Amino acid sequence: MELFALFFSVMIVNNFILAKFLGLCPFFGVSRDLRSAACMGLAVTFVMTAASAVTWAVNDHVLKPCGVMYLQTMVFILVIATLVQFVEMVIKKVSPVLQRVLGIYLPLITTNCAVLGVCLLNIQEEMTLAEAVVHGFGGGAGFALVICMMAGIRERLDMGRIPVAMQGIPISFVVGCLMALSFLGFQGLFAG
Amino acid sequence: MGVIGVSILIVCVCGLIAGAVLALASRAFAVKVDPRIEKIEAVLPGANCSGCGLPSCFLYASHIVNDNAEPNQCVQLREDRVCEIGGLLGREVTARQRQVAAIRCWGSPRSKKLFIYGGFQSCRVASYYSSGGNACLYNCMSLGDCFNICPFDAITHTTGRIPHIDPDVCTGCGKCVRECPAQIIQLVPENARPHIACSSRDKGAVVSKICPVGCISCMKCVKTCPQQAIAHTDGLIEIDYAKCNSCGECIPVCPRGIIVDLSTPNAEEALLQ
Numbered sequence: 001m002e003l004f005a006l007f008f009s010v011m012i013v014n015n016f017i018l019a020k021f022l023g024l025c026p027f028f029g030v031s032r033d034l035r036s037a038a039c040m041g042l043a044v045t046f047v048m049t050a051a052s053a054v055t056w057a058v059n060d061h062v063l064k065p066c067g068v069m070y071l072q073t074m075v076f077i078l079v080i081a082t083l084v085q086f087v088e089m090v091i092k093k094v095s096p097v098l099q100r101v102l103g104i105y106l107p108l109i110t111t112n113c114a115v116l117g118v119c120l121l122n123i124q125e126e127m128t129l130a131e132a133v134v135h136g137f138g139g140g141a142g143f144a145l146v147i148c149m150m151a152g153i154r155e156r157l158d159m160g161r162i163p164v165a166m167q168g169i170p171i172s173f174v175v176g177c178l179m180a181l182s183f184l185g186f187q188g189l190f191a192g
Numbered sequence: 193m194g195v196i197g198v199s200i201l202i203v204c205v206c207g208l209i210a211g212a213v214l215a216l217a218s219r220a221f222a223v224k225v226d227p228r229i230e231k232i233e234a235v236l237p238g239a240n241c242s243g244c245g246l247p248s249c250f251l252y253a254s255h256i257v258n259d260n261a262e263p264n265q266c267v268q269l270r271e272d273r274v275c276e277i278g279g280l281l282g283r284e285v286t287a288r289q290r291q292v293a294a295i296r297c298w299g300s301p302r303s304k305k306l307f308i309y310g311g312f313q314s315c316r317v318a319s320y321y322s323s324g325g326n327a328c329l330y331n332c333m334s335l336g337d338c339f340n341i342c343p344f345d346a347i348t349h350t351t352g353r354i355p356h357i358d359p360d361v362c363t364g365c366g367k368c369v370r371e372c373p374a375q376i377i378q379l380v381p382e383n384a385r386p387h388i389a390c391s392s393r394d395k396g397a398v399v400s401k402i403c404p405v406g407c408i409s410c411m412k413c414v415k416t417c418p419q420q421a422i423a424h425t426d427g428l429i430e431i432d433y434a435k436c437n438s439c440g441e442c443i444p445v446c447p448r449g450i451i452v453d454l455s456t457p458n459a460e461e462a463l464l465q
Contacts, residue, residue, distance in 0.1 A: 058206075062202070062206070063202075066198065066202055068198060068199055068202055070199075071199055071202060071203060074203060075202070075203065075206050078203075078206055078207060078210055079206070079210065081210075082210035082213060082214060085214055085217075086213065086214060086217050089214075089217050089218060089221040090217070090221055092221065092223050093221040093222075093223055159312065159317075161312070
């Protein structure tokens with residue numbers, strides 16, 4: 001039950017994009033159409049879940065015993081980059097279809113701040129392995145949810161009559177702000 | 193060994209392990225790729241225009257190698273390049289006739305209007321509002337959807353005038369053909385001698401009231417053609433370019449003057465005057 005609450009709290013209430021403002025570059029960069037946004041969301045969910053588990057293990061078995069917790073950021077970036085490259089190789093071999101869907105998005109998110117953020121938060125809040133994985137998965141799911149919503153809205157905005165100065169990215173910023181405001185309404189929903 | 197030494201050691205060890213893991217993985221999970229695919233992809237234009245029916249040049253290259261597809265499906269490839277791919281594959285290939293897109297309506301600035309369309313400036317949207325206010329449903333709405341979709345800048349367009357397709361730049365990828373909501377763009381062989389510049393399916397009496405250069409289905413061209421290459425089906429005159437020998441006999445007999453020779457320069461301007 002606690003894991004369930006954690007999942008929804010990180011997915012909706014403490015959403016990585018709209019509440020913690022992490023991973024904003026893909027949020028605006030890859031949300032032009034729904035298809036690529038969905039692929040990006042899928043890739044981020046995948047990497048965040050895997051990275052949570054791996055970095056938790058690295059922290060627990062390498063950094064903690066050696067007493068070098070201050071190296072977290074550096075080592076985590078290294079581990080995440082390796083992990084993503086490794087996963088890409090495996091996917092290329094095992095499933096060409098999945099590779100076509102995630103293909104170009106996987107290398108893009110090796111140094112994504114949302115991915116690094118979730119790993120550092122796992123350690124900061126002293127989570128167990130199961131909690132860390134659920135935290136990563138929920139964070140990724142929330143990211144996918146929000147980026148898909150953004151893509152849907154932007155596709156509709158393309159049809160609207162928008163003043164020239166506001167077309168494209170400027171109106172997307174306004175939309176992003178309004179989305180963040182509306183997500184604020186979930187605050188306190190899973191406060192347990 | 194101080195704090196700095198330990199940190200350097202740990203990061204170095206982590207880096208070495210990560211490198212070793214990746215090196216082993218690249219061995220274990222290596223995917224065999226036919227080297228010819230890369231070579232063929234280099235010959236292909238790389239515009240990913242999907243004129244061949246596949247979404248990208250890479251996929252078409254692998255389709256050629258793996259499934260023995262014909263390399264002449266690429267719409268932009270000239271004959272010598274097709275032969276080059278044939279050489280790489282080591283089999284006989286044939287080039288095909290180059291095609292270009294042509295708009296089958298040159299009358300819309302002068303045809304009858306029902307109302308002035310002031311909505312969103314897109315043919316796709318305008319087509320939901322009585323063909324953008326045109327009395328003719330087979331009318332070029334002149335809002336430039338084909339201009340926007342063209343990946344090769346072959347189409348020039350000013351609002352209110354029919355777009356002009358430059359046959360020298362056009363590759364015949366067919367994107368505008370699929371995009372046009374009125375479905376009045378057609379792929380014709382390069383230098384098509386007779387081209388019918390109207391795609392109306394309306395009856396002659398209706399057309400003569402709404403457009404000065406619309407086809408009135410008088411059938412003169414159908415009767416004149418010595419090759420029987422022109423047919424009148426479902427109200428639409430169409431030329432079968434497989435039969436047409438470009439004799440041009442149909443051009444002078446058309447009473448509306450809408451059969452034109454695309455190979456002459458400025459055929460369009462001549463018609464509009």
